[in-house]
Amino acid sequence: MNEPNHINPPSWIERLLKFLLDEEVAESVVGDITEKFRKRAQQGNRRKATFLYVVEGLGLLRLIGQSKCQRQTNPSTFIGMIRNYSIVAFRNLKRERLYSVMNVSGMAIGIACFIVICCYIRFELSYDRYHVSHDRIYRIASEFDERGERVKSARTNPQVFNALHEGAAGIENVIRILPLSGIVSTDGVNKFRENNFCFADSTFFSTFSFQLIDGFLDHALHAPLSVVLTEYAARRYFGSTDIVGRQLTFEDEEKSYTFNVTGVIHDFLRNSHFRTEFIASFSSLKLMPFFKDEDYPPLYVYVQTNKETLPESVSDIILTTISKSGIELPEFFRASNPTYFVQPLDDIHLHSNLNSEWEVNTEYIYIQAFAALGLFILFIACINFINLATAQAEKRGREIGVRKVLGGLKDQLTIQFLTETFVYVLIAFALACGIAELSLRFFLADILGNELSLLSLVNIPSILIAIGFILVITFLAGIYPSLYLSQLMPIAALKGLPVKSGRDYLRHGLVSFQIVISCMLITATIVILKQVEYFKTSDLGFQKENIVSISLSDRHAQKNYIVLSEKLSQESAVISTGLSHTLPGRTNFYRWPVKPKGADETESRFIKTLGVDEGFVRTYNLSLIKGRDFSRDIPSDQTEAFIINEAAAEMFGWQQAVGQELELTVYIGGRQVREGTVIGLVKDFHFESLYQRVDPLILFINKHPYYAENLSVRMRPGELSTNIERIRAIWNNFHPERPMEYTFIDQDLDRLYQSETRLSKILSVISIIAVSISGLGLFSLSSYSASRRAREMSIRKIFGASSLRLLTLQYRLYVALVLIANAISIPICVQGLSQWLDSIPYRISLDAPIFVSTLIGSMVVTLLVITFHTLRVAVANPVTMIRNE
Template sequence: MIRNYFKIAWRNLMKSKGYSAINIGGLAVGMAVALMIGLWVYDELTFNKYHANYDRITQVMQHASFNGRIGTQVANPAIMGPEIRTKYGNDFKYVVQTSWNGTQLLSVGDKHIKSEGIYMEPDGPAMLTLKMIKGSISGLKDPYSILLSESVASTVFGNDDPINKTIKLNRTHDVKVTGVYEDLPDNTTFRDLKVIMPWELWLIDNPWVKRMNDPWDSNFSQTFAQLADNADLEKVSAKIKNVKLDNIGEEARRYKWAVFLQPMSKWNLYNEFKDGKNSGGNIQYVWLFSIIGIFVLLLACINFMNLSTARSEKRSKEVGIRKTIGSMRWQLIVQFFAESYLIVFIAFLLCLGLVQLFIPAFNEVAGKKLTIPWQSSFFWIFSIAFIIITGLLAGSYPALFLSSFQPLKVLKGTFRLGRFAAMPRKVLVVVQFTVSVMLIIGTIIVYQQIQYAKNRPIGYTKNGLISLDLETEVRQHFDVVKQELIQAGAIEEMAAAQSPLTDVWNTNGGFDWEGKDPNLAIDFPNNSITFDYGKAIQWDIKEGRDFSRGFASDSAAFVINETAARFIGMKDPVGKTLRWNGRAYTIIGIVKDILQESPFFPVRPSLYHIGKYDNMSNLILKLNPNQSTSNALGSIEKIWKKYTPTVPFEYRFVDEAFGNKFQAEERIGKLSTYFAVLAIFISCLGLFGMASFVAEQRTKEIGIRKVLGASVFNLWGLLSKEFITLVILSCVIAAPVAYYYLNNWLTNYDYRINISWQVFILAAIAALVLTILTVSFKAIKAAMSNPIRSLRTE
């Protein structure tokens, strides 16, 4: 019997090839979108699950009150790990102190490569459950050892066994390879962990840490911890809350430090904090794309429902005859579900082909490395469930509707669908275009928000600027290197800084000034720079002057930004004194705010002072505009190699680094655009099918009207007005709903656009134009057909 159901279903598909193609094509596209989004969501939800101790690993973080607000940070003092180990060791299996991920230079003979790596205490690899290919997971116990990822080991040593081989690390230490571990997958926080070095070696390279008068005074490292098997996260987090507060003086206690544990399960999806509380993060995009995936699939299912029920009169006699000869209603329902599942199954096969074809492009936009997990049993179980659910969604209404026909009326010819029979189809069309218009509006708003932030004043000229890591030899010959680069015609200016132009690496407290509230805790970005920094980036002096070698007193001076001037609250601050840790500094100038952090949030009060080369790590070069970029870079590389022959010449364009700040939003915008286009395509595909059916159903009426003198325009209006009315209604419904959700999304940004009414008008016009183009093809074709031929065939 089941075989017979599918035979009949196949014959019906072949009988109406055009409608079948529309149904299968629409469903395939909808399922492909849903499947790709499903793979993306699964990747996000399984983030960090590569680590076997995923549910027990935490990061030690801190809340603090400064500049009149509560901030949250991952940076800790180096003593945090040892202190927690000593006082609360029973609550943890591992407590691991680490540096930040950074570029490391590995040298073996004449081979020199740069790779991302981290300094980590010996228990780190075991905590992260790294999969060792060779050597020992406890290989970091020797301060002069190193662990390599499989890819780095292959690059450095080729096919040779790297264990116990020696590597020159950062041109300073000879370290022994004690282990090789499997490269970490893309969906883990530690995906860039290519090299691991002992924490003790970092302390050897940074002796100032052990010489600090107050080891709690500076936050410059990270602390990770794995809970003991019987420990409760909330209780342990509450225990360690005051671990810092109990070890600092009265002055530092004003910051109200509160230590807490952030579980690994929240690092990716709940990574944002506002006023000391978790405010979400990537989870909002997981929900957003999940909803979009469901809606796009629903749109494709709506097409199936609409076309199936619209063609009900053609199936009415079949239903009547089958019921007359004894078919039960449930048998008819099974028959129609068989047709639905046949279409869905064919669409799913086509869907897999579409996903395989387009997933590389999807990965490029989404910043992922997704693949179809062909060998995963879970994927095939999910696929079967996916087919079942889609078949139910698409086939339930047509099956129940078509099986309800009364055989007596059908066979007597008195069967009529009634004036309200088309109402469900109209409702479904409205739902389709409401979703599509909302996606159009969302795409426009995301684009406007990104452009608004991109056009924000940044306070410097980023064009023609490149940055490099400041190497020791360049520090030692700074002025000579600068002069050679200028004489070669490669650059106009060269400067160095503690923080890059597109980030803040250093903040300080301990500031005081006349009129300051004594209870106010301060934490300002405080950038150590060279004299020509302002000339190199061409910052805008609003008041006072720039740093100058002609003033010896500038070694104890600050240039501050406009936000700092407002925050300090002094009238005419130029020439006034600002004390830092008790030492007096003179404010010599005020510059326009420089945008170093997120372009969507306010610039923080920031200070700039002349520092020593040893405290700087970023080199900034202003290229000569009168020389081509390639020639300038060639000249720079030649001089660079003269002083640092073993260090690869790697530079970054500042404008590209600034552009990377929009990656997350641009990714969301691009994905939203693609999904909106596909949703509209599916909706228009269904509309085309409906228009084709209506034109076919009204062939005789069109012929009569043409004979009586109706023009092509009149007939076009007759066939199109109903669809246009439904789309206008969709726009009316979509506008307030889209406004509500998009306005809520924009509240995540302090620097944001105001939603304009023109956006809704533009979206409505776009939807109407697409509707008219879709419907017009069939409407005009029907209106221009020969009326005698249509009347004769009828």
């Protein structure tokens, strides 16, 4: 027989069998399966042979503990032992129902919480990883001077593309993406504004990986005026995805363009740092008069490197290529000293927080905080288990004693209790998966901002991780109780003598630790909730309620805004209207140079400005401290009047601001210097988020169409929707071609604190879970110590102690525990929370009531939880207790 030597079965099976089986037995059975493997392999199918080899090899593990020389002895095999332990574990589970339910449910809730957090973190970490070459894609971001500040922006000037496009070693593709806003329509009748209509270079689809539904992605973006839609957009506009070759129009402020649909792709996944529904060919832009000299605004530039390019050298290659290329920047841009830096695609979502990001990214610190919270909860659950299991010592004492007397070894007992823990953890884990899946689906979708599911995790690596996780938890939760239980002296255990009381320190310590964590979570939750509440309710210096702001989205609306404004003023539901360039809560306030009149050029400072009309101050109810509002009747107000806020007056050092003269340089269709008088001083109002101090601000009249972007309308209090409908009717009359776009100022402002709101919600849930798990722990601890002290209490009662006295006697311990826990948690909370609060200029104070309420809350909960058992002992008839002995 010619033996094909190159065919060999996987060797790990042999090693495994040799390790676990008797030596000679192992040799012979490995020989058996090898023989079969060779025979099968010669018949052809090697894969199948290998597979069957592994299956049979694993099957042979049944022979563990069998050996030739053992044949005379009674086979007390390892497997049998484990089987017995599992049976005992299940019997215990059934007998001690309350204990088991609490133990398993506490553990299950803890694990579920941990799983949910893991899913969330995994999701956050998965951003953009679905692109096949995600590790070779980089974004070029820029840093430059703007409005007197150095800012970092996710966008880059388009000349960078030219520099890289001309060729640099190691770079495969360079892509520009420019999102524009415009009106999209398929039939000319139904028009929708799309704010993210993207133009991208033709290599877009070879760099980013998208699943095609229809069309040819290779050529999809070559021709001018071609566009690729996502499935969602295709269904929204055409009602089907079978639309290659059909047309849609994109209308900007001046013209309308007809695009050919060249492809349909699947929707962008939720874990993409940018998402759009339209990707049009970049070459289309040349047809637009606005960009005729390739004079594009800052845009996103992505680079895909070659496979050979080392990640460390990417930044160098790109930056030197840019600096060597000698690109010609426009004058205004060169003046802003631009520099560039490179961001790996993988880092954008968690590590980049620049200006003009596609969407708000997640802060990495949140991910870390969540991971910490998950671990805390898991620890609390393990502690619970340890407490409950050691508290069982007394009840298991007899069993342990008997086992020991009959020759059970300490190691065997340890393994027994670890097996029991394993059974508990296994059940808890199964339950936890269910809880986690349900809560991810039904409750957490809106808190976490997206829908996740465990089902996507059913694959081999995650199952292995799950098994590892179960083993780790088993070890963490089970090692102490099993060592402890297996150590008991058999005689003492058989007699049912109380276990040494010194051990209680550990148990009490663990319970205190649980209370510490719970208290910390409660305090943090209270503080964050209060701070968010403070953000939302504090006096901003203007009235944010009942203001709707209409955005004037095209030139027609901007030029004729006065018509709209007058019509609106006649409407009974409207109190007043005010025009402004931007809105409170937004960030795009222009900083322009200002100086006192006649002062030297060096004294000029960049101050935030807001161009408004005469109705603005009235509409927002700004409170004028001194002076007067702008007036239509005074013509000089149009160019020669300013209203400043207190911060500005303070900056100039003016006691008497009204009447002072200023020079403001504005760039409204060219540079203008406005010389004028301060006619009014307004109280500081929070025109930015409460994360920032109120900056100096100058209001001036600016009705130039380019800057007339927002018309705020103060409505009478009352039915909001009918008011809006009336306003909409006026708009439709005014500008029938465009839909009315509007926002409510108060909602806009609340959105500034969205991430804090979300954090506070998540923290509330987590602290409730922590409190309930710790509650379970306390409950069982109290049951344990109550039963241990039952005899003592009965004797005290016989000697005349009242029930109340007995109750307080037992409470003493827990009061002490809660006090100690609070004493530990308060300094930690003060430290951590004040660090957070100090970064916010307008904040709540971290005062005593917060901590007192935590203290009282934790005390009340603790005493309530333990009362069940302590009361039972305190009011019981002493005779029954003592007779039990």
